Amino acid sequence: MKKLILLIIINLTAVFGFAQESLSAKYNLMPWPKKVQAHNGKFVIDSSLTISINSKKSERVYHASTHFLRRLTDRTGVFLNEGFPIENKKGGIHIQFDEVSKLDIKNNESYTLTVNDSTIKISAKTDIGATRALATLLQLVDHNTKEYFIPGVTISDEPRFVWRGLMIDVSRHFQPIAVLKRNLDAMASMKMNVFHWHLTDDQGIRIESKTYPKLTALASDGLFYTHEQIKDVVAYADRLGIRVIPEIDVPGHASAFLTAYPELGSKDDYDYAIERFSGVFDPTLNPTLDITYTFLENLFAEITPLFPDEYFHIGGDENEGKHWDENKSIQKFKKKHGLKTNHDLQTYFNVKLEKILNKQGKKLMGWDEIMTPDMPTTAVIHSWRGENEGLAKGGTLIEAAKQGYQTVLSNGFYIDRMQSVVDHYTVEPIGDVKLTKAERERILGGEATMWCELVTPLTIDSRIWPRTAAIAERFWSPKEINNIENMRKRLKVVSFQLEELGLTHIKNRAVILRSMSNNQDIASLLNLSNLCEPLKIYARNVDGIEYKTYSSFNLFADACVTDASDALKFNEAVSEIVKGGDNLGVIGFLTTWSNDYKTFSQLEKNPKIRPLQPLFKNLALVSELLSKALQTKKISKESLQTIQNTMILLREPVADVELVIVDALNDLSSYCESNYSIK
Structure with missing residues (x-):
């Protein structure tokens, strides 16, 4: 039965x-x-x-x-x-x-x-x-x-998860109020309900403190939100049904804090300064000093009333403890208090912070490094680390829920990694893990995270949307809604509706290309951008040292987006040819790219667009040879060799982008070699 x-x-x-x-x-x-x-x-x-x-x-x-x-x-x-x-x-x-x-x-x-x-x-x-x-x-x-x-x-x-968030980092690159509000509007249209506001990091303090005015005087470059602006954003979000969770990241990621108040640092005679590069840095608050906790208690007492929500994010991530290891007094403190590792010391720090926040009626939330054996289960664990952790394999999300913590997932939803929408959409937050009712209820939901090392107000919308709409569906809709082809169909329509709402993710591509070309005809550049995608998973800024805070982010890579539209269409068309389908669409693409190079060649060159010339030239050469083969059903050994040699060049990144039709071009070449007479 x-x-x-x-x-x-x-x-x-x-x-x-x-x-x-x-x-x-x-x-x-x-x-x-x-x-x-x-x-x-x-x-x-x-x-x-x-x-x-x-x-x-x-x-x-x-x-x-x-x-x-x-x-x-x-x-x-x-x-x-x-x-x-x-x-x-x-x-x-x-x-x-x-x-x-x-x-x-x-x-x-x-x-x-x-x-x-x-x-x-x-x-x-x-x-x-x-x-x-x-x-x-x-x-x-x-x-x-x-x-x-x-x-x-x-x-x-009704939603599947109660926590459906977007984190925006405003420290690495400051985002004006107008940028935040239009993204809040977009979140509401996709039924997202948590805005996680990452307000401090090594690159700047972005929230006014009247108690500690040197924070913005010395560590913000003048780019910060006043109390009134904070209240305005919180009220705007509330009207949209969106909660606002602030993040003050401690004890690591503290360069900006210590630029203003070096006496709180873990290393004496250190030249603290705002960081201009990206990455993980050594400056860390000293958790053994009473003045550290006095500072944080006073700061939190000032800030928490600006944010009505009960959750308060303290970061707690990526503290490698180098300065702790180099400080003899900190080592003595650890020994005196039976703290064997830096994780133990950070737990000591976090427990004291939780008590400080509890006085303000707040619930401490932190990145998953805070989950240690001695961390009270009243803390909320924000799971972010490891490939596919928190999914069917288990990981910090599942582990936290089983240990009694409320938990939120961001691993798999790091949209700054510039991965395809499919990579995010296929992340199943819980997987097939068996959970009790209580454990399932402790998994609150998830957040997409927009870290802004390479993102400015000009480009932020195109780095968040439309992919985050698909992530919002993963957080809201039943698990069974997971058809990728259908998702793409709906997302294309939703993307234009988001532009209608006021987002700039589509139109600003043309703005960047016009700037690059000094307002020349951008048709050929736009077509090329529809075949290229920015380098993924931080390959664009290896070790965080290629770009600085004020580097140019008005380049070809900034005009390109994930899921390049023409590349998707071309790759599908080539797949159909290989299966025996019509080749007219493919010939149309190849002809366009050959002609585009001729148009591009007529442009007045400058240092921004000149690096694209070899890429365009090689694409045009392969396109011409393959188009001719498809039309005549003939191809020479010389042409095949030229295609193969040129394809090696096309696989190489150029101007921080990759041409994402190379595999399809290779498949097309193999098809011609296998099916057409070789002269």
Whole structure:
């Protein structure tokens, strides 16, 4: 009987998965809802459209409703008669919710959404759930030649994880308020609910301290957020249903702290200075000094009231303890207190910090280095280390949950590593690990992390989006929603909607290329950028010493993005040829690249674009030879040898990018050699 029941459940799950996958081919929703049911009918969008909200007052719902109307009218061109949410009568879109949320991990974000010919009804437990429903509704907008409409559908939805975050590092490269706000808007549109604000590091202190003014006077280059600006961002995020978690990174990553207050350092007579390079550095707070804890207690007492959330991130990562090892008084302290290792000493430090934060009503959170045998389970472990740790193999995420810690996953979601969206989308946070109910509840969710060593306000959107939309789906949607081809289809639409929202991830590529070429014709450069991707996993800045804080980030590599669009199309087209398909599309690509090189050759060269000339020339040569072979169905031994020799050159990185069609070109060459007559 048990086997029969299990079989029925498996079959129902399979049917559900098939039904949802079929619907996901029809609608471009992201993240995909828990349950979608399509039915006949459609709600036509015309000038009579109105929104009404039940009697509960919520600034969040009012804001989301007016924002929805603005985006709807911009998208459809419809002129609304009333426009803003109406009162004392039901609108065509009616929003009903039960309570106004206090933002925390217990917040209910579920909703139901029903669309028929005459009405749209949104029902939610909380105002946050209602705003999530409006985000979904906007993604449902469709059209034919005569009208815009929303198709008949019923959606029941709730998130898989309660913590769905994005971390932005503003220390390595400062990000202005406008940048943060537009990314908060994008997060809300993808139903993300935690903004992790990395405010300090070796390269600068980015938060004002009136208690310790030298922090910004000496260690910020004048680039920091005032208390009022912090409050403004927190309020802006709250209105979007997003919690803000600050990070003050200690005891390592402390160069900027010690530039301002060297007496807190672990090495005497050390010339502390703000770091201009990237990497891991030796300066570390001295955990044996009372003044260190006085400093942190006073600083936290000043800062914590700016952030209402109960969680406070203290970093705690990458402290190699070199200066601790070199300090005799610290070694004596360790021996006196029975601290055998630097990890033990850091735990001593973290336990004292937890007590300091507890006085402020905060819960300590830190990177997974803080998880040591003596660390209280009241701390929150942020899992980041190791290839695939925290996934099906277990690792710090699973280990932390099993040991009684709340935990959040970022390993696999380091978007600054410039990996494909597929690499992130296929990360399954829990895998097939067997967990008790209590252990599962302690896995709060995950965060995408945007470390900004190589990222400026000009490029940050293109490094976060659209990949983070797919990561948001991994955090929100059921585990079974994992079809890569379908995800790509929906993500392409969502990417343009994010630009509509105000992000610059698409348009700033042209801005960079125009700057590179001194405002010449950028068509050929744009086509080349669609075949190239920035070097991955920190290969662009080996050991953190090629680029400094004020190096140029307005180069070809900064115009290129992961998942280069034309490369994906070309690689798929070549795959079809190898299987016996049509070659016209491939010939079209090859011809374009040959012509592009001719256009590029006419440009007035400068030091920014000159390094691309050999790459372009070699691509054009291979393209011409392969195009000729495909059209004549003939190829000479000399041509094959030229292609093979040139392919060796094309595999080499140029200007911090790699040409990501090389394997496809090689496959095409092998196909020609195997199938065509050789002269």
